[in-house]
Amino acid sequence: MPDIRLLDASVDDETISDLRILIDSRHIKYITVDPGNSAHITHHPSSGKPHFSRVTNDPLPSIAQPWHPARVESLDCQLGDKLRSNVHEATCSKFEGKVVVKLARFPWEIWQLDYETQAYQWIQGHEIAPAFLAHLTKEGRIIGFVMEHIVNARHAEPEDLPLCQETLRRLHRLGIKHGDVNKHNILVRDSTAILIDLDNTLRGQEADVLNEEFLSLDAELRDTSGRGGTIVESSG
Secondary structure: OEEEEEEEEOOOOOOOOOOEEOOOOOOEEEEEEOOEEEEEEOOOOOOOEEEEEEEEEOOOOOOOOOOOOOOEEHHHHHEEEEEEOOOOEEEEEEOEEEEEEHHHOOOOHHHHHHHHHHHHHHHOOOOOOEEEEEEEOOOOOOEEEEEEEOOOOOOOOHHHHHHHHHHHHHHOOOOOOOOOHHHHHEEEEOOOEEEOOOOOOOOOOOHHHHHHHEEEEHHHHHHHOOOOOOOEEEEE
């Protein structure tokens, strides 16, 4: 019997649900209608039981513009607590202690991580965000990245405005707009503010655009709506 393990699920009661399944430790199947090592499960027209109505084996997408020299195979990382839908604490043999892994669970998430990967290259060495440690791969494809685990940190609060302004200024000096400076995208540790979630960044921005974001920071830190907080997904 094969060893089958469910890795991720995006469940919809009315339309198509997407599952990511690990088979025999190495072979991952996407139970969707999307391209890749995938299969489409429907009810058999005569028996009514679930069956594979279509199976494909097409190339899956990869992050297109790698820049960091380090690579880590995804199956060499042990995923721990889920921080967001596709963000996990993890341990990898290549690194001491915990790291954070951000990965594309399904093919359509690649483009967003591709853009965020570029953003980390733009800010490398400027102490703005967690350190980018390695590209995350699966059988040669780049599906995400490994970054520093910020320990003993908390989300920013209104009283942290000066610290947050200092870090945001460093980003703006590079001509980069963060694009989503809500309080849940800023960590505070040891009197330092650290920006996370760079998938909405915009490069080459005019001064008035950057100033508008800078002036919005105070209201963002005071916001109590929960916007940008931890996302919890149902697995069915």
